[in-house]
Amino acid sequence: MKSVQLRALVVDDDFMIARVHASYIEQQEGYELAGVAGSFEQTIDQARKLKPDLLILDVYLPDRSGIDVLRTLRSEKISCDVILITAAKEIGTIEEAFQLGIFDYLIKPFDLDLLQDTLKKYRQFKIHLQSPATPDQQFVEGLKKFRSAKSINLQQPQKGIDLRTLERIKQSMALEDQPCSAERIAHMAGVSRSTARAYLEYLIEQGTANEFLQYGTVGRPQRLFCLK
DSSP: OTTSOEEEEEEOSOHHHHHHHHHHHHTSTTEEEEEEEOSHHHHHHHHHHHOOSEEEEESOOSSSOHHHHHHHHHHTTOOOEEEEEEEGGGTHHHHHHHHTTOSEEEEESOOHHHHHHHHHHHHHHHHHHTSSSOOSHHHHHHHHTTSOOOOOOOOOOOTTOOHHHHHHHHHHHHHOSSOEEHHHHHHHHTSOHHHHHHHHHHHHHTTSEEEEEEOOSSSSOEEEEEEO
């Protein structure tokens, strides 16, 4: 199993976020990208054709919800595991998602390091599941440690901060390997400069981002930002 690649299908209606997650998955040991989908119809079609091991599934889709994707996968007996991506306001969907057999969930906005940890945990789960060990209670306990429940943080961001926009800002910054300006981040995230600055200030207040001053020969120093 350690030499076998797990094939992941990324599902997100936001093309930029889907691209970031897809690129990140391709960098992870033991994974390869099966495909990218941006709607319910695309997801079901690709799941039928590609038969991925894992879906990285956003709850919000333009035509139907990620929960509808889960219901359809289960009703058609399409065998694949799911890591669900939700926003804090969608916590009510978590119970149904677990009833439909998700492996884990991530609450937006999240750092790519958390996605990496979840992918590692899923791979360890699959390796353990296919080990030659006799399926006794000790074997089951080994599986459970990879699927242990985590606490749910219901804390909402401050008023005026949209979770999806915040995630776009963070993912844009994650693509850069050095501090960059608010203008650069705004362009990558597809938002106005004033919006980018507001979200960057929020990230600094939350201790998620750092700010640097770059001094030139003339004029004011330029403010640069990066994730911690």
